[in-house]
Amino acid sequence: MSDITHPAGFRPATTEHPLTRWLLVGFAVLAMGLLVFAPLVAVFAEALRDGVTAALASLGNPDAQAAIRLTLAIAAIAVPLNAAFGIAAAWFITKFDFRGKAVLITLIDLPFSVSPVVAGLCIVLMFGANSALGGWLVAQGYPVVFALPGIVLATMFVTFPFVARELIPVMVEQGRAEEEAALTLGASGWRTFWTVTLPNIRWALLYGVLLCNARAMGEFGAVAVVSGKIRGQTATMPITIEMLYNEYLSVAAFSLAAVLSVLALVTLLFKTVLELRHADQLAATHRH
Amino acid sequence: MHIEIDGISKHFASTAALHPVSLSIPSGALVALLGPSGSGKTTLLRILGGLEFPTAGRVLFDGQDATGLSVQDRRAGVVFQSYALFRHMTVFNNIAYGLNARPRATRPAKAEIARRVTKLLDLIQLPDIGARYPSQLSGGQRQRVALARALAIEPRMLLLDEPFGALDAMVRKELRQGLRDIHDETGLTTVFVTHDQEEAMELADLVVVMSMGRIEQVGRPADIRARPATSFVRDFITA
Numbered sequence: 426m427s428d429i430t431h432p433a434g435f436r437p438a439t440t441e442h443p444l445t446r447w448l449l450v451g452f453a454v455l456a457m458g459l460l461v462f463a464p465l466v467a468v469f470a471e472a473l474r475d476g477v478t479a480a481l482a483s484l485g486n487p488d489a490q491a492a493i494r495l496t497l498a499i500a501a502i503a504v505p506l507n508a509a510f511g512i513a514a515a516w517f518i519t520k521f522d523f524r525g526k527a528v529l530i531t532l533i534d535l536p537f538s539v540s541p542v543v544a545g546l547c548i549v550l551m552f553g554a555n556s557a558l559g560g561w562l563v564a565q566g567y568p569v570v571f572a573l574p575g576i577v578l579a580t581m582f583v584t585f586p587f588v589a590r591e592l593i594p595v596m597v598e599q600g601r602a603e604e605e606a607a608l609t610l611g612a613s614g615w616r617t618f619w620t621v622t623l624p625n626i627r628w629a630l631l632y633g634v635l636l637c638n639a640r641a642m643g644e645f646g647a648v649a650v651v652s653g654k655i656r657g658q659t660a661t662m663p664i665t666i667e668m669l670y671n672e673y674l675s676v677a678a679f680s681l682a683a684v685l686s687v688l689a690l691v692t693l694l695f696k697t698v699l700e701l702r703h704a705d706q707l708a709a710t711h712r713h
Numbered sequence: 714m715h716i717e718i719d720g721i722s723k724h725f726a727s728t729a730a731l732h733p734v735s736l737s738i739p740s741g742a743l744v745a746l747l748g749p750s751g752s753g754k755t756t757l758l759r760i761l762g763g764l765e766f767p768t769a770g771r772v773l774f775d776g777q778d779a780t781g782l783s784v785q786d787r788r789a790g791v792v793f794q795s796y797a798l799f800r801h802m803t804v805f806n807n808i809a810y811g812l813n814a815r816p817r818a819t820r821p822a823k824a825e826i827a828r829r830v831t832k833l834l835d836l837i838q839l840p841d842i843g844a845r846y847p848s849q850l851s852g853g854q855r856q857r858v859a860l861a862r863a864l865a866i867e868p869r870m871l872l873l874d875e876p877f878g879a880l881d882a883m884v885r886k887e888l889r890q891g892l893r894d895i896h897d898e899t900g901l902t903t904v905f906v907t908h909d910q911e912e913a914m915e916l917a918d919l920v921v922v923m924s925m926g927r928i929e930q931v932g933r934p935a936d937i938r939a940r941p942a943t944s945f946v947r948d949f950i951t952a
Contacts, residue, residue, distance in 0.1 A: 602795060602797035603799055605791075606798075606799070609764070609784055609787075609790075609863075610865075610866055611811050611866055616814055620810075620814075625800065
């Protein structure tokens with residue numbers, strides 16, 4: 426009702442005093458700038474302190490290259506698996522009624538409440554060379570701890586809740602009616618999933634996958650415990666950054682940190698582009 | 714198609730939604746399942762559609778036992794309470810869904826599907842809305858699209874759950890006539906659930922009054938009005 430003119434001194438019940446508004450907006454901008462924007466700028470500024478050549482040279486180092494490859498490989502394995510598990514868990518929880526549902530939801534949240542370091546230690550205890558299972562695996566030539574499988578397991582544990590947590594509220598809100606309608610129209614369960622369920626959850630799924638991906642590339646604590654920090658072999662980007670920083674190689678550390686930030690920014694950009702491209706459809710179907 | 718419900722009961726956990734009920738629905742009839750909420754009418758409809766399976770009893774379609782028949786094989790055209798249109802698909806694709814879902818051998822060609830969808834859009838008197846999304850339609854239009862989608866699969870029967878529940882009084886009257894016309898034109902055995910006795914009496918050939926998981930009375934509207942079988946029926950139809 427913006428075309429109604431209000432007499433001086435009166436304003437709609439949901440509108441705050443201009444001063445309050447400016448204070449709140451100002452505080453938000455200040456907080457964002459201080460907590461998000463400034464550190465991001467600092468990372469890039471520090472990386473380029475000795476010039477672009479020095480930064481690029483440090484990234485050309487074989488250990489840095491190995492760290493980038495390892496981190497991308499971990500994300501490429503952990504994210505699709507967690508997306509599949511997350512969809513399965515959300516589907517199971519929202520479309521079926523069974524005993525112990527609340528317990529299962531709590532279990533899915535467990536990685537959020539357990540410290541990543543504890544998660545890493547659990548994997549070391551389970552699969553370490555001193556455990557029965559771990560000893561056997563090492564004997565077979567498949568070490569888990571201090572090797573890629575352990576890092577992937579640790580990453581998957583830490584990032585497990587992201588996809589399921591995004592999907593569960595959306596799927597609860599949508600209910601089962603559309604799936605039931607598809608079944609009555611003769612569609613198989615599999616077809617119903619691909620043509621009705623998945624399209625309805627795709628934005629929540631995308632968001633969950635992006636969060637999962639960002640965390641998978643950035644995870645430090647759990648990976649630090651299980652990886653053994655072997656340079657060029659099991660040191661991921663975050664771990665390499667820490668090691669370089671501790672050795673006072675700050676240009677190298679911040680260059681690698683800048684690459685990690687760029688990877689995160691690219692995923693955000695990707696999401697924004699998709700949202701813009703599908704803006705019409707989003708508006709028409711009320712999905713965000 | 715003639716539907717025979719033979720001693721159907723349904724228990725959810727420890728509560729009985731349906732005590733054994735039996736009912737014979739003649740081929741081509743327009744039947745109302747009438748009752749307050751919790752009377753078991755929607756459960757009975759879902760059992761007919763294959764979305765729920767009975768704890769005991771049998772369902773017979775044209776004399777054939779259909780109790781264990783899957784929801785896909787029932788070929789029941791179902792209109793859901795809130796219509797359950799596929800929100801990410803256009804109206805055209807909503808109506809074409811059932812035809813596209815058929816196995817390749819029996820799936821009509823693309824042009825044939827388009828022809829049938831156009832025909833159904835004409836039938837529901839909304840020829841120009843094929844390209845729209847469900848959220849861009851009014852409640853009455855959505856209901857009619859849901860009806861067209863259910864009819865597209867060439868169903869053996871039509872099942873409607875509170876088809877007029879979410880509509881305002883004006884649209885409701887109009888769509889009642891619409892359903893009656895479509896029923897008379899297709900000759901499909903049609904069962905709809907309602908809690909509105911006026912709607913049931915005005916629209917249906919046969920009214921089934923239900924309460925607490927039991928059938929209280931089955932009869933033509935005039936007979937039920939003239940001779941209510943129980944005090945519940947008398948109170949409910951005069952309410």
